[in-house]
């Protein structure tokens with residue numbers, strides 16, 4: 001397999017990561033297009049303080065950025081094809097390094113066995129477990145056609161291609177992890193709340209403690225405090241009139 005060119009990668013670990021790869025908690029969220037991965041990730045983030053990284057969103061942003069690979073990514077997405085692993089892994093790696101968090105939900109990735117292999121060799125990260133949203137094609141198609149978020153790939157023709165790629169290329173990843181007993185298969189046909197209730201117990205070990213919540217609050221108000229402090233320093237007599 002081709003090796004990723006990255007100055008930060010040494011011996012299969014994220015060398016300049018603040019937290020060792022082994023200590024990171026990564027959950028892969030897999031399932032067919034429209035099975036409800038993104039919807040549930042939002043709820044998991046709210047409840048358990050994970051960082052949500054959607055591989056599709058990262059690729060869409062890269063496609064829009066006008067970068068060298070942008071046109072290639074855009075074309076591949078319109079065809080429902082899997083973007084080369086080097087591109088996606090690099091985007092995920094960059095997004096993870098930007099975050100101070102140690103808990104990541106990686107949504108819609110790995111989409112193929114070679115995506116999985118490259119992520120493993122570049123980051124050295126072993127996912128804690130895999131959530132697999134199981135949903136019939138007809139229901140997924142109904143949801144995608146009703147999504148209405150202006151996505152270029154939510155049309156009948158591309159949806160057909162995305163389903164084909166999912167079955168031929170992405171399902172083998174689920175099978176791979178099943179061999180290691182890492183997959184939690186979720187019946188995604190139920191309501192959003194019912195689905196969430198069934199996955200909530202899997203995340204109990206990640207429940208935030210009081211001091212973590214306190215730390216999050218401090219981090220959230222820090223920019224405001226430093227802004228106020230700056231204003232005080234620049235105001236005669238040290239206070240606003």
Ligand SMILES: Nc1ncnc2c1ncn2[C@@H]1O[C@H](COP(=O)(O)OP(=O)(O)OP(=O)(O)O)[C@@H](O)[C@H]1O
Pocket residue numbers: 031032033034035036037038039040056108143144146147148188189190191192193195
């Ligand atoms: N349990 C559910 N019941 C009914 N509709 C749902 C459910 N979960 C999600 N939806 C809706 O289905 C559509 C697709 O959901 P979502 O974007 O979460 O899927 P996804 O798996 O992330 O899709 P993709 O892989 O294409 O990004 C959205 O419009 C969402 O509101």
Ligand SMILES: O=c1ccn([C@@H]2O[C@H](COP(=O)(O)O)[C@@H](O)[C@H]2O)c(=O)[nH]1
Pocket residue numbers: 033055056057059076077078079080081082083084088107108109110111115153162
């Ligand atoms: O790891 C990935 C994830 C996504 N893609 C491409 O993006 C589209 C849309 O992905 P969503 O998860 O539905 O947002 C997908 O059809 C692929 O073309 C990818 O190549 N690799």
